[in-house]
Amino acid sequence: MRGKTYQENKHVELAALADAVMAYAEERVRMAPPLDRPVSEAELRSRVGETITPGGIGGVDAMRLFAQDLAPTCLSTDHPRYLSFIPCAPSDAAVMFDLVVGASSIYAGSWLEGSGAVYAENQALRWIADLVGMPSRSGGVFTPGGTIGNLSALVTARHAARACAKPGDRPYRVAATAGAHSSIASACDVMDAQFVGVPADDAWRLTGGNLRAVLEENGPETFFAVVATCGTTNFGVIDDLASVAEVCREYGIWFHVDGAYGGAGLAAPSVRGLYAGIEHCDSFIVDPHKWLFAPFDCCALLYREPSLARAAHTQKAGYLDVLTDAPDWNPTDYSVGLTRRARGLPFWFSLVVNGSDAYEAAIEHTLDVARFAEAEVLRRPDLELVRKRDLSVVVFRRLGWEPADYAAWSDRMLAEEFAFVVPTSHDGETLARFAIVNPETSEDDITAILDTMV
Ligand SMILES: *Cc1c(COP(=O)(O)O)cnc(C)c1O
Numbered sequence: 001m002r003g004k005t006y007q008e009n010k011h012v013e014l015a016a017l018a019d020a021v022m023a024y025a026e027e028r029v030r031m032a033p034p035l036d037r038p039v040s041e042a043e044l045r046s047r048v049g050e051t052i053t054p055g056g057i058g059g060v061d062a063m064r065l066f067a068q069d070l071a072p073t074c075l076s077t078d079h080p081r082y083l084s085f086i087p088c089a090p091s092d093a094a095v096m097f098d099l100v101v102g103a104s105s106i107y108a109g110s111w112l113e114g115s116g117a118v119y120a121e122n123q124a125l126r127w128i129a130d131l132v133g134m135p136s137r138s139g140g141v142f143t144p145g146g147t148i149g150n151l152s153a154l155v156t157a158r159h160a161a162r163a164c165a166k167p168g169d170r171p172y173r174v175a176a177t178a179g180a181h182s183s184i185a186s187a188c189d190v191m192d193a194q195f196v197g198v199p200a201d202d203a204w205r206l207t208g209g210n211l212r213a214v215l216e217e218n219g220p221e222t223f224f225a226v227v228a229t230c231g232t233t234n235f236g237v238i239d240d241l242a243s244v245a246e247v248c249r250e251y252g253i254w255f256h257v258d259g260a261y262g263g264a265g266l267a268a269p270s271v272r273g274l275y276a277g278i279e280h281c282d283s284f285i286v287d288p289h290k291w292l293f294a295p296f297d298c299c300a301l302l303y304r305e306p307s308l309a310r311a312a313h314t315q316k317a318g319y320l321d322v323l324t325d326a327p328d329w330n331p332t333d334y335s336v337g338l339t340r341r342a343r344g345l346p347f348w349f350s351l352v353v354n355g356s357d358a359y360e361a362a363i364e365h366t367l368d369v370a371r372f373a374e375a376e377v378l379r380r381p382d383l384e385l386v387r388k389r390d391l392s393v394v395v396f397r398r399l400g401w402e403p404a405d406y407a408a409w410s411d412r413m414l415a416e417e418f419a420f421v422v423p424t425s426h427d428g429e430t431l432a433r434f435a436i437v438n439p440e441t442s443e444d445d446i447t448a449i450l451d452t453m454v
Contacts, residue, residue, distance in 0.1 A: 017059035024067055025099060029092050033076035035417040044073065080440040081419035081449060086233065086261050086287075089438035090295040090346070097349035098295050101342055108342035111328035118331055121344035124351060128286060128300050131266040132257075133279030140283075140302040140309070141334040142344035146260030147183040149285035149299040152313065152335035154187050154225055156283065156303065157254035159312035161224035171224035175214055177206045177239070179232040181258055196223070204235065204387065208243025215251060225254040230275055231262010234424055234433070235386075236393035238262060242277025249280065257281040260299065262391050264291035264437075267356070268363040274390060283309075291363065291392070291437040294347035301335055309334045362439045366392050370436045373446045380450065386426065392436040395424065398453050403430040409453065419449050 004012075039047075048069045051057075057065070075082065078089040090098075107113040108121065121142055129138050143149045154174065161171045172193050176184050177200045188195040198214045201207045206228050215223060226248050228239040241257065248255035257263075257278055263286030265271045266278070278284070284302045288294035303309045314333040316324055323330055332338050351359065370392035377383045377396045386395045398405070406423035407430075413419040424433040432453070434446070 013059065017063075020060045020063040022099075024063060025096075029095050033079050034072070035079045035082065035414075035420060036072050036075055037414055037417055038075070039073045044069070075420060078438060078440070079420065080438055080442065081413075081421070081445050082438070083434040083436060083441070083449070084420050084422040086290045086435050087438050088289050088296055089293060089440065090289070091293040091350045091354060093353040094294045094346040094350035098346040100349075101345050104342075106342045107339070108345075109332035109338060109340045110323045110330045112323060112326065112330075114342060117342040117345060118329060120348045121331065121342060122329070124344050124348035125300055125302060127351060127356065128263075128266075128284075129302050132263075132281065132284050132302065134281070134284070134302060134304055137306070138302055138304050139306040139329070139334070140300065141331040141340075142288075142347075143299045143301050143335045143337065144297045144343065145289070146181065146258065146285055146287050146299045147186065148336055149260070149287075149301040150181070150183045150227070150256070150258055151187040151190060152301055152309070153256050153283040153285065153303070154184075154191060154193070154227075155336065156309040156312040157225040157256060158191065158193065160308045161254060163311075165221070169221055171222055173218065173223040174225045174227060175211060175223055176227040176229070177204075179204060179206075179234070179237055180227050180229050181233055181260065184227050184258070193224070200237075201240070204232075204237045206239035206244055208240065208245075208247040211244055211247050215247070215253070220251045220253065223251075223253050225256050227256045227258055228281075229262070230257055230259040230278060231265060231391050231393075233261055234393070234426065235395055236262060236389060236391035237387075238274045238390050240277075241275060241280075245277045245280035248282075254282045255280060257284045260285055260287040261290050261393075261435075261437075263287075264363055265367075265391050267360050268367055269360070270364060270367060271391060288344075288347040291366070292347060292359070293350060293362065293439075298343050298347055300344065300347075303334065306334060365439050366436050366441070369441055369443060369446065370394055370434070372443045373434055373436065373450075376446060376450055382453065383450070386431055394434045394436070395426070395431050396433075397429070397431050401430075406430050406432060413449070413452065418452075419445075421449060 077087050106117050108117045111118055173196050174193055175196050175198050177198050185195045198210050228241055228244045230238045245255055282304050286300050288298045289296045310333045373394045374389050377385050382399050384397045410422050423430050
């Protein structure tokens with residue numbers, strides 16, 4: 001150490017650190033990722049022990065510790081046979097640029113601090129708004145996920161409804177179907193609002209007719225929002241957005257559309273027709289970390305009238321006056337939360353690098369693989385389709401199987417690092433479910449997994 005300045009030593013350390021981190025990141029992006037599998041805490045404790053020491057172990061050893069002992073116990077959500085929940089399969093461009101965002105110390109809550117990043121994020125939001133068909137004045141913000149996106153939209157909806165409610169009226173209800181995402185009920189709990197279930201139609205959709213009946217029964221003035229889903233998480237059901245929009249307009253109730261998973265299908269001409277009516281929404285979310293090839297964690301939240309969101313969400317404090325008093329577009333004013341990472345940038349960068357045509361092609365490709373999976377289920381006598389697919393989720397039953405059979409099948413595939421496909425349930429019945437959003441998932445992967453259901 002002696003003879004070298006503090007700065008020189010820092011540069012030597014940085015070079016080694018950069019080699020270790022960059023080499024790992026590049027290799028991870030290049031490789032066909034292993035599925036990997038979880039281990040117990042006891043096993044990690046014996047393998048890894050305490051990692052934080054008074055002196056530190058240095059970048060190279062710390063990187064080795066992560067690569068050798070920790071990373072292999074984390075499932076690769078971008079593995080082509082990871083079909084559980086909703087996978088996350090980011091593009092190379094998005095992943096690499098996530099490193100840049102991390103290295104850049106950008107505060108993306110305000111225009112003053114992050115103007116170029118906010119400008120770029122807003123272009124990505126505009127691209128989505130155009131897919132939805134929202135007017136030019138619409139805008140919003142990237143939040144950490146659909147849960148915060150939905151909560152933020154509902155907080156805005158309630159704020160707007162109460163601002164124009166008759167004296168004494170305090171609208172407190174939200175209408176949606178049982179197929180709406182769990183985050184809607186959770187948002188209602190957080191807000192002390194009441195979730196009112198609307199019966200779905202024969203195709204499991206929310207419809208204007210059923211919505212009207214529920215509003216009339218409970219008093220329309222007690223509702224501040226209706227939530228429609230374009231692509232329910234469990235089955236990919238798209239609600240009848242046009243008739244729901246019409247009833248919302250008639251009663252003057254906020255129309256929120258949750259497209260966290262399925263909103264990406266707006267970019268695919270083969271299914272775009274299913275979304276008719278979505279252009280009337282007051283707010284909309286889609287998670288680029290689901291079917292738009294961005295890394296965790298990223299939700300795009302859009303409002304038809306952003307000023308209503310600003311009124312609901314702007315935090316006021318003396319130390320923030322310089323921001324709140326400026327006429328600028330400050331992303332933090334449009335959702336729950338103050339400090340924010342420029343989490344929309346990896347998604348924006350990937351769109352810029354690849355072009356929107358590549359997005360259309362990649363989404364259409366996953367839809368083709370989902371069509372293949374559905375056809376295979378219909379073709380195989382042991383399997384039975386539960387509901388005809390709208391998007392890229394396929395749910396089916398294996399005739400003769402009990403819940404324990406599904407669990408054993410799923411556990412075995414993970415233990416062998418062959419595939420990660422957890423069962424789901426509907427109306428108390430255990431079922432098999434594929435969620436296909438990874439362009440690397442092939443028809444052969446589907447066949448190989450179905451072949452194990454003997
Ligand atoms: C995943 C999902 C959410 C929640 O999004 P997170 O990013 O997991 O918080 C909300 N709604 C729908 C329809 C979803 O699929």
